Amino acid sequence: MYPIISLSVTGLLTLFLGFSENKKIVFPASIAFLLIALATAFIDWNAPGFYFNDMLQVNNTSIVFWAILIISAILIMGFSEGFERFEFAQPAEYFAIVQFSLVGAIMMVSFKNLIMLFLGIEILSVAMYVLTGADKRNIRGNEAALKYFLMGAFATGILLFGMAMFYGATGTFNIGSGVFIGGDNSFFLWIGCTFMLIGMLFKVAAAPFHLWTPDVYEGAPTIFTAYMSTIVKTAGFVALFKVLSTTFSGLQDFWWIMIAVLVTLSLMIGNIGAVSQNSFKRLMAYSSISHAGFMLLALLGDHENALGSIMFYSVVYTLATISAFGVLMVVSKERIEKGRVYEQNDLFKGLAQNNGFLATVLIIAMLSLAGIPLTGGFWGKFFVFRDAASSGLFWVIIMAVLMSAIAIYYYFKPVLLSMSKKTSLESITINPLAKFIFAITTFGTIVLGIFPWILRSLF
């Protein structure tokens, strides 16, 4: 609850900081504001309760997710260098929007009422539409923002329609004990359930609602691509879990086949689509679709473990994604072609010769995304497989395993390129803050790969 207030206030403050003469102050101030929000999150630790007329539920689980979201935001914003490199940049606006978007994400992980869920999704989405187009003079960015906005607005409409149907069928917006099919309302309940799921699955980029993903990921400035693929995904999956495990738990017979089919589709489209991508950001976009498929697997199992698996998966995915996009940001600014940073896979050619540190970070991130043991990604996959196994869905697991084997092929493309002997790069400068963030994400990936219980034992 407190971080919502804190972030709203500091977001406004950040906007006003933009008027100050010294633009350099905005970056450290924003990081400090985020840290304050992180600190206020823990005020409610061990003091579970409800807020805003019981529309928000706060407990230790939600606080853990708040912390994950805010820490991810801090790590990603650390790469911004105050957006000094952006032409026509408005750093104060970006930082303010980031803080506002976190308010939305926090609402998504702690809602008790569907109105709050809708508000959260909208606050986060509108912020993301704006940030996607943050680089105003970039035509690709504008196109991406418009695409994202049009499709997102449509998905929001579907979500809202679903909620209305759900309200019509049950007479309440509160999520809580399960609802059951039966009586005259069942038709509206089905429609409500289906449409709400579609609206939310759009946000987490699960196939077949993924069509925006590659273009938006590619068009958006890399830092906001990283933001989108981590924060939105984490918050979106927690929201999905909350809806499916409470209100819709009685409808499991209805939605499990839908989710199972979506898992299969997401894995196939994500992994097969990624194979032929030359652009690193598009590759990561397809990989993001496939990871949505893996995380959906957890929802198929019993609900006791699913949240822990989703939490673990989103943390390892976030760490690896921040590393990967971070390396892309650091390296791509060294190579400008036609006034734009170069973001194809072969940017990484010879990175190991040039800068062993960055290559190591990239390789460990890719190993983690591919789910190789010794990295956290392995346990992320293991946990969701185990969850799906508990419901006996072995055909989905075999599918997922085959797709993991394909995934190794494309995740190793950047790895192999970075180990190549020839290099087109000149010396790369990394600022100390970026180095520090890389150290955290890489070390975190390895530590979670060897001692997974550090996170798993949280709940």
Place this chain on the structure above:
Amino acid sequence: MLIHLIILIPLAGALISLLAGKNNQSLSKNIALLGSLISLVVFIYAAIQHQAGNTELLSLNKPWLPEMNLALKFSVDGISLLLIALSQVLIPLIILSTSKIEYHKSHLLYALILVTQSALVGVFSAKDIFLFYFFFEAALVPAYFIALNWGNKESSKASFKMFIYTIFGSLIMLVALVFLYSKGQTADMDALISTAEFMPSGVQRALFWAFLLAFAIKMPLFPMHTWQPDAYTTSPTPATMLLSGLLSKMGVYGLIRIALPLSPWAAEHYSVIVIGMAVIGLIYGSIIAIKQDSIKRLIAYSSFAHMGLMAAGVFSGNIEGLQGAVFQMLAHGVNAVGLFFVAKIIFERTGSRSLSSLGGLNKTAPALSIFFMIILLGSVALPLTNGFVGEFLMLKGLFEKHQLLGIIAGLSIILGAVYMLRLFQKTMFGESNELTESVEDVSGIEKLTLAIISGLVILMGVFPNVLLKVSEPASEALLNLLAKI
């Protein structure tokens, strides 16, 4: 409680070598060597105690993910003990064998070799199926990166093929393990054996083929071997030694430890088919080896043939076959490392791996040719060398199981002699040419390494009982378990 020390000492060595040995090959090499030797000494102490009845020393049982019933459970029996011994002995030898050439970023190379060592000890001692899987995969990653970073363009292609193949097999095995785990609600190998016993035959068939796929790719077994010759030939020698000497043994070990006990009915049911595959591979590998011109490729195919015989031994289902396979794992590990080392020495001095361009090395390098002869005879399975004991036992076991296949497999000894002696004749004998005229003989560390390997070849051949006795109780226990079903 020393097993975790044996795993952690190489890791610590890797870390120190990585941090302290930067840009200093001899320092990083010495640190790595020291690390692996300390680990070896601790292991020898623990192994002696273990044989004296103090089995506590080499076992550990700590919760890992308690709410999921996963444990850090290690314990060893005779088979595990011998294989850990193999990895502990071979890793220092592999490190010694790198002394002549300059490797760029050598500290990283030695760190990766030591990480492989840790993972191997983990594989050979893990008693939790997911712990086993974890180490099984983890052993591959450093070996792959050695091949990638210190190889050429060809080797990066070949090793990538190997990586995808083996990971694919392992992932299929992971599904089978997750299935067993979800049925048995435990990840403990010993406890799962009783779960597996009562699995319906259809399920056991699926489990068996999933396990076999993973291990057959790792070994490799015909027809899953296509990654192997390229990977062995093009990889830098330390990676080839790791792959052929140690990582391939994980496949055979997996058959013994996972495939046989966890799908017992199907393992018995399909044993003749697997032996058939193995014997095809054995003959096929041997015949191809005869025609090879590249030394490394010849040894690679010979290695493939030997692995086939080991699989046949494991599936023969009697004590001779199983014991022979265990012994041959050790012998082949030593011999493969020795042969690849000799190939490396020849290549370093002459710049050629082609049999047609070599010859006459025995005049300029007599010591090398003597060591080569000893290791080669071990590989040919001459009596009083280490290769003989294992092959003899396996063939005897195979005869008891299936006479025809036994006879065909027996041909491989003749074929083995043909390609190995051809290798020796084409390199060591004949006229010297401009490549081989001015070759200097082995000396110093190279000589020491070769002497240790040759010594092992002869000692293991003369006193095989020392080792066979260690693994006998474990082999008998496994066969008793299978006989019950």
